[in-house]
Amino acid sequence: MAGARAVPGDAGARGAMFRSLRNRNYRLFAIGGVVSNVGGWMQRTAQDLLVLDLTNGSATALGVATALQFLPMLLFGLWGGMLADRYPKRRVLLVAQSLMGLLALTMGVLTVTGAVREWHVYVMAFALGLIACVEVPTRQSFVVEMVGRKDLPNAIALNASSFNLARVVGPAVAGLLIHMLGGTGPIFLVNALSFLAVLGGLLLMRASELTTPDPVPRVKGQLREGLRYVLERPDLLMPILMIAFVSMFTQSFSMSIALMAREVFAAGPSSFGLASSMFAVGALGGALMAARRTKPSRRLLVGGAISFGLFQVAAGLAPGYPVYLLLLVPTGVALITVNTTANAGVQLAAAPEMRGRVMGLYVLVFTGGAPVGAPLLGWVSDLGGPRTGVVIGGALTLIGVGAAIMLTKAIGRRTHAAVRGVAAAAAGA
Numbered sequence: 203m204a205g206a207r208a209v210p211g212d213a214g215a216r217g218a219m220f221r222s223l224r225n226r227n228y229r230l231f232a233i234g235g236v237v238s239n240v241g242g243w244m245q246r247t248a249q250d251l252l253v254l255d256l257t258n259g260s261a262t263a264l265g266v267a268t269a270l271q272f273l274p275m276l277l278f279g280l281w282g283g284m285l286a287d288r289y290p291k292r293r294v295l296l297v298a299q300s301l302m303g304l305l306a307l308t309m310g311v312l313t314v315t316g317a318v319r320e321w322h323v324y325v326m327a328f329a330l331g332l333i334a335c336v337e338v339p340t341r342q343s344f345v346v347e348m349v350g351r352k353d354l355p356n357a358i359a360l361n362a363s364s365f366n367l368a369r370v371v372g373p374a375v376a377g378l379l380i381h382m383l384g385g386t387g388p389i390f391l392v393n394a395l396s397f398l399a400v401l402g403g404l405l406l407m408r409a410s411e412l413t414t415p416d417p418v419p420r421v422k423g424q425l426r427e428g429l430r431y432v433l434e435r436p437d438l439l440m441p442i443l444m445i446a447f448v449s450m451f452t453q454s455f456s457m458s459i460a461l462m463a464r465e466v467f468a469a470g471p472s473s474f475g476l477a478s479s480m481f482a483v484g485a486l487g488g489a490l491m492a493a494r495r496t497k498p499s500r501r502l503l504v505g506g507a508i509s510f511g512l513f514q515v516a517a518g519l520a521p522g523y524p525v526y527l528l529l530l531v532p533t534g535v536a537l538i539t540v541n542t543t544a545n546a547g548v549q550l551a552a553a554p555e556m557r558g559r560v561m562g563l564y565v566l567v568f569t570g571g572a573p574v575g576a577p578l579l580g581w582v583s584d585l586g587g588p589r590t591g592v593v594i595g596g597a598l599t600l601i602g603v604g605a606a607i608m609l610t611k612a613i614g615r616r617t618h619a620a621v622r623g624v625a626a627a628a629a630g631a
Contacts, residue, residue: 219493222357227407228348234403236364238299241396243372245306248380248389249323252313255386256320263320267327274331275338275569282335283562284425287418287555291344296404298337303397305329310390318387339561346549346557347412352496355546359492362542366486370479415554428559433613437551440610441503441544442564447602448507448540450571451579451595455514458579458595459530461588467523480527484534491535492542503547506539507603514596518589541568 223229250264257263275282286294309326312318349357376389383389418424432438463469463477495502513533520526545564552560575595583591 219356219490220360222349222353222360225349225353225411227411228345228357230403230406231345231348232360232364234400235361236368237396237399239364239368240372240375241306241393243368244376244379244389245393247373247376248386248393249309249327251380252318252386253320253323256318256323267323270324271327271331271334272569274328274335275566278332278335279339279566279569280425280428280559280562282337283339283559283565284428285336286340286343286558286562287424288420288558289417290414291340291347291558292404292407292409292412294336294340295344296401298333298340299397299400299404301333302330302337303394303401305333306390306397307394310387310394313385313387313390338565339558342545342561342565343549343557346554347414348407350413351550354549355495355498355542356493358546358549359489359495359542362489362538363486363493366482366489366538370482370486415557418555418558424559428556428563431553431556432560432563435551436610436614438548438560439613440500440606441547442567443606443609444503444507444540444603445544445564446567446571447606448510448537448571448599449568450575450602451514451599452537452571452575455533455592455595458583458588458592461583462517462526462592463523466588467526469523477527477530480530481534484531485538486534487531488535488538489542492539498543498547498550500547503540503543504603504607506536506543507606508600509536510540511596511599511603514599515593516596518592518596 223232249267253264253267254260305326309318309322312322345357345361346354379389379392380386432442459477459481469477510533513529513536517526517529517533520529548560548564549557575598579591579595582594
């Protein structure tokens with residue numbers, strides 16, 4: 203196992219907001235991540251517009267393309283985490299990022315030449331989802347190998363900051379370039395180029411400064427072993443259950459921003475854009491606040507989840523549009539607090555040889571809740587109006603927090619009882 207070189211700095215500097223960037227390998231990773239995240243959000247915008255252009259504005263086709271991109275994670279996400287434990291993570295990321303860049307290049311060429319068809323987008327979306335099954339848990343669990351356990355919470359928060367900054371910048375840049383270049387095809391080509399930043403950063407890393415665990419040999423039952431490992435560890439089980447319940451209603455709240463702005467407050471397109479930006483600004487602020495913390499805690503995780511539920515309810519009851527906009531900021535802060543705290547807590551608690559499988563399960567529940575919660579609250583909003591959907595989503599989030607705590611205790615009691623029973627049987631034998 204290669205040892206990680208210590209990063210210079212005193213103990214007080216460990217609370218600095220950007221302390222992980224003192225690490226050369228992580229600095230390369232972060233720079234590539236910023237470029238790639240902006241390119242990724244640009245491509246998502248272009249992909250949505252391309253589907254609408256090809257299908258004469260079909261919302262159903264747009265939903266199919268989105269579902270195909272997330273379906274592989276629901277089906278194969280756990281296996282992706284297992285592969286992350288078996289092979290060197292930097293090598294896996296090089297292969298995965300190369301394949302994703304090749305897909306973007308292919309779609310760009312097809313679109314620019316006018317040969318693109320609806321089914322091409324579907325195939326690309328599904329292929330991206332398949333690659334993400336391996337890439338996402340590998341990327342998540344690779345961070346600790348670059349920065350070590352001490353700076354892991356800071357690095358995760360900076361990753362979230364990069365993602366949310368790109369969430370604001372990417373669609374805006376995509377819209378400008380589509381207008382200037384006359385179509386969506388060039389956006390795919392620009393995103394393909396953005397992968398060079400990630401690949402270059404990975405290739406330039408110093409392997410001697412990575413804390414690389416030995417790959418886990420291939421044996422039967424590794425997937426069950428990962429699940430059993432999580433069930434036997436309350437410090438892993440609780441944040442994963444918390445994320446499962448919170449993420450179930452995250453996507454529905456993001457969708458409700460459009461419904462609240464248009465149907466409740468009769469806001470125009472520019473005002474709706476302002477609402478989305480306020481939520482993203484809150485998320486970015488929450489990520490930067492999390493970057494100053496040196497250690498995740500269960501109290502912060504539970505407090506963030508409760509705050510997210512309460513702010514959802516408050517936003518649903520907002521008397522006017524200015525108040526609604528103001529409430530979106532702390533809602534974004536609370537959501538990112540939950541996400542960064544849970545992610546850091548899970549990675550710190552997991553053993554190095556199990557981290558890939560644990561993060562595979564984490565990513566699965568993080569993405570798997572939306573297909574359940576979004577349609578449910580969409581149906582509620584159709585029946586009772588957007589305010590009702592938002593308020594009920596907040597209430598269900600609060601119920602989910604309580605359910606995660608109770609389930610963790612119940613499963614913990616059953617696990618301890620089973621262990622005591624095995625021990626008693628062994629003693630009797």
